[in-house]
Amino acid sequence: MNRRTTTLSAFSAIAVAAALTLTGCSSSDSSDASPKAGAGKPELKVSGAFMPQPVMDMGGGFLTITNTGDTADKLTSVTSSVSDDVSLHETKNQKMQQVKAFDIPANGELKLERGGNHIMFMQMKQHPKQGEKVAVELHFEKSAALxxxxxxxxxxxxxKQH
Known part of the structure; x- marks a missing residue:
């Protein structure tokens, strides 16, 4: 009976060690899809930012966000002094609809362009003219605001036409 107890205890110890090893393997495998502590972060740059001169009290904003980092991010909102109602819109099947965020892939880019995804300014408090600049602040899920x-x-x- 004593030998059987020892065998069961040894078997239990091996089973626990195997379970811990498998748990360790599975958690390191699954963490490959999410950032690890100390892992890379999004590295965002904006280019080509423009707004066509608004002809009514609403307007669109267009730009490209390039992410040279190895971690994806999301554009979650935009704020500006020219409007209290700035939102993100996508165009699908020739219809605009508001969205909560746009993905910015790791080592990729997000293009906001005419006829596609864009920033929408509603009920503009100011009507900027050609040659002026409109300040905006881009807010992200992981990165600091730009x-x-x-x-x-x-x-x-x-x-696109030039």
Whole structure:
């Protein structure tokens, strides 16, 4: 009976060690999909930021956010002094709809462009003219906010056509 108890105890110890080893393996495998402590972070840069001169009390904002980091991020909101109602919109099937956020992939980019995803300014308090700049602040899920100036361009400005 004593030998059987010793065998069961040894078996239990091996089973516990195996379970801990498997748990360790599975948690390190699953953490490959999420950032580890001390792992890389999003590295965001903004380029091509512009706003076509608004012809009514609403306008659009367009830019590209490039992420050279190895961690994805999300653009979650935009604020500006020209409007208290700034939102993120996507265009699908030729219809605009508000969204909560836009993904910015690791080592990738988010393009906000005419005819596609964009920033929407509603009930503008100011009506910027061509040649002026509009200050906005971009807010992200992981990264610190970025202050950006949108160059006000002609109402029909579209960099894709140049």
């Amino acid at each position: 202050k950006v100036e949108l160059s006000v361009e002609a109402p029909n400005h579209n960099p």
